[in-house]
Amino acid sequence: MSQTVPIGTVSRETGIKVPTIRYYEEVGLLPSPARTDSNRRSYDAAAVQRLRFIRHARELGFEVEAIRQLLTLSDQPDRSCADVDSIARSHLTEIDEKIAKLTALRSEVQRMVDEGEHGRVAECRVIEVLGDHGSCLHERH
Amino acid sequence: MSQTVPIGTVSRETGIKVPTIRYYEEVGLLPSPARTDSNRRSYDAAAVQRLRFIRHARELGFEVEAIRQLLTLSDQPDRSCADVDSIARSHLTEIDEKIAKLTALRSEVQRMVDEGEHGRVAECRVIEVLGDHGSCLHERH
DNA sequence: TCTTGATCCTCTAGTCGCTAGAGCATGTAG
DNA sequence: CTACATGCTCTAGCGACTAGAGGATCAAGA
Numbered sequence: 001m002s003q004t005v006p007i008g009t010v011s012r013e014t015g016i017k018v019p020t021i022r023y024y025e026e027v028g029l030l031p032s033p034a035r036t037d038s039n040r041r042s043y044d045a046a047a048v049q050r051l052r053f054i055r056h057a058r059e060l061g062f063e064v065e066a067i068r069q070l071l072t073l074s075d076q077p078d079r080s081c082a083d084v085d086s087i088a089r090s091h092l093t094e095i096d097e098k099i100a101k102l103t104a105l106r107s108e109v110q111r112m113v114d115e116g117e118h119g120r121v122a123e124c125r126v127i128e129v130l131g132d133h134g135s136c137l138h139e140r141h
Numbered sequence: 142m143s144q145t146v147p148i149g150t151v152s153r154e155t156g157i158k159v160p161t162i163r164y165y166e167e168v169g170l171l172p173s174p175a176r177t178d179s180n181r182r183s184y185d186a187a188a189v190q191r192l193r194f195i196r197h198a199r200e201l202g203f204e205v206e207a208i209r210q211l212l213t214l215s216d217q218p219d220r221s222c223a224d225v226d227s228i229a230r231s232h233l234t235e236i237d238e239k240i241a242k243l244t245a246l247r248s249e250v251q252r253m254v255d256e257g258e259h260g261r262v263a264e265c266r267v268i269e270v271l272g273d274h275g276s277c278l279h280e281r282h
Numbered sequence: 283t284c285t286t287g288a289t290c291c292t293c294t295a296g297t298c299g300c301t302a303g304a305g306c307a308t309g310t311a312g
Numbered sequence: 313c314t315a316c317a318t319g320c321t322c323t324a325g326c327g328a329c330t331a332g333a334g335g336a337t338c339a340a341g342a
Contacts, residue, residue: 018319019300102239102243149290158330160329160330164328179336181289181337
């Protein structure tokens with residue numbers, strides 16, 4: 001009934017490369033789709049939607065494992081939202097850390113660019129700045 | 142004269158794992174250090190400093206190739222600072238993009254967490270937010 | 283002196299999330 | 313009917329590590 005499309009079309013519609021779609025199937029993010037007589041994958045709208053979800057989540061930095069969890073949860077909609085919530089929450093922390101690091105980096109690199117415009121590398125702050133004196137952003141593990 | 146230390150000590154001092162230090166040597170980020178009679182690597186203060194630089198830069202999101210460029214430049218300090226400057230500048234753009242994406246992500250995930258606190262997965266905004274309706278952060282490539 | 287256990291060495295292989303290519307089978311347009 | 317695009321499977325590669333095998337060496341205690 002509802003229209004199905006080959007993998008190339010799905011690729012164009014979702015912006016996910018063909019081998020990557022097959023990879024997502026292989027690792028279980030995407031259920032194996034129906035096949036045509038000649039063994040070609042044919043996807044329905046739900047699959048396309050799911051791939052869009054996956055792409056979006058990947059772009060937002062969720063790891064495949066996290067996406068798998070989210071998809072599993074959304075596949076069994078009776079479970080409490082707390083599970084989804086905790087996944088999201090742990091990502092929030094992670095994201096905040098990344099933003100903090102990048103912001104620090106930004107100002108350091110900006111300073112490089114500002115100060116390093118005249119003269120030679122020898123006078124450049126680059127190496128020094130990324131050394132480890134002074135602003136120690138990160139504790140060791 | 143100046144004191145040298147084995148790889149384990151360097152690892153502890155820099156927070157970089159032993160195999161990773163050897164890996165950095167292998168890929169040419171770190172010059173091969175002197176060896177003891179029994180063939181063990183022994184590092185001087187400069188090597189430790191260089192590793193700290195590498196670690197810091199890695200944590201801040203520089204790729205190994207970019208670090209290699211920066212280190213190469215700093216190893217031959219006669220070259221114009223313009224080279225370092227252009228590397229730094231291109232990173233600045235990259236960093237700004239990363240920050241922008243993460244900031245957008247942060248607010249989306251925050252919204253998920255805020256709104257998704259009650260009820261079941263079926264009603265959860267998380268899945269919805271990650272769907273693809275509405276706020277499309279990213280153009281397709 | 284002996285022995286225990288930590289540390290070191292090299293080497294190979296595995297991880298994640300793709301990506302690229304070989305070699306072949308189909309589909310579609312002129 | 314011939315191109316040529318698209319699909320298939322399979323294997324191998326990427327970056328940046330990480331883990332483990334199997335062996336040598338070191339430092340400290342009994």
